[in-house]
Structures are given as structure tokens and as C-alpha cells.
Amino acid sequence: PHEHLADDCIFCKIIRKEIPSFKLVETEKSYAFMDIEPLSEGHSLVIPKYHAEFMHQVPDDYLAEVMPIAKRIAAAGGFAQYNVLQNNGPLANQAVPHVHFHVIPKPNKELGLG
Ligand code: 5GP
Numbered sequence: 001p002h003e004h005l006a007d008d009c010i011f012c013k014i015i016r017k018e019i020p021s022f023k024l025v026e027t028e029k030s031y032a033f034m035d036i037e038p039l040s041e042g043h044s045l046v047i048p049k050y051h052a053e054f055m056h057q058v059p060d061d062y063l064a065e066v067m068p069i070a071k072r073i074a075a076a077g078g079f080a081q082y083n084v085l086q087n088n089g090p091l092a093n094q095a096v097p098h099v100h101f102h103v104i105p106k107p108n109k110e111l112g113l114g
């Protein structure tokens, strides 16, 4: 199941559990975990179990498992409002060169909603 992972990639190591992470959901071709430096409480990442720097390099069957997981996290988290972000390349603010989708809650403290 890990034949498309890279030896030296931090997110591939998280998928292989060589680096610990706070896991939210795992499917055959995807993995979701909490961001280590959250932009807001509940910030998580959803990644394909396929090492690629850019989204357009990820095969459809891997990508197809990613967005339903982002949806499940937003629904289960009860987020009132949130961003789903995905950066491609350093010019687009991508720091980790393994495709990942951010799910970032936008808490509304005035309404008491997370
Ligand atoms: P990017 O800027 O590449 O779109 O976002 C990379 C994200 O990965 C950042 O939000 C950063 O906090 C997160 N991140 C980087 N290294 C680790 C790690 O080792 N574990 C976890 N859980 N998140 C990480």
C-alpha cells in the first residue's frame, strides 16, 4: 500500500507512522491529521497516500478519497465557517512538497461557534 511514498518526505513518514501525528481519518488512499502549527483551533490536513509535490500529479483514484475526508472533518467538527486550502509550489506558499489540503476552521467567538 506504500509503494507510491518517498523515503525522505515528512508527510510520507507520517503516513508510514515513522513520525507521530494526531490521526483523524485514514482510508486506503488518504490520511488526515492535525496540523502541528494550527492557524486556528482544529486546523487539519488531508493528504493522498501518494507522494507528489503538485495536485495535478496525483492520480484521480487517490485524489478522489481526499475531498470526502475534508468534508467529513468539516461536518464532524461542526465548523460554522472554514477554509479549504491547497498550495502548489513555493511561490504559492507551499512549504511541504507532498500534496495536502488544509481544513481551517474560522471560529466566530461572537456567536460562540467554533
Ligand atoms: P503548506 O505551507 O506547505 O501548505 O503547509 C504545510 C503545513 O504542514 C503547515 O501548516 C505546517 O504547520 C504543517 N506541518 C509541517 N510539518 C508538520 C509535521 O511534522 N506534522 C504535522 N502534523 N504538520 C506539519
Ligand code: ZN
Pocket (backbone or CB within 6 Å): 005, 006, 009, 010, 011, 012, 013, 050, 051, 052, 097, 098
Ligand atoms: Zn511524500
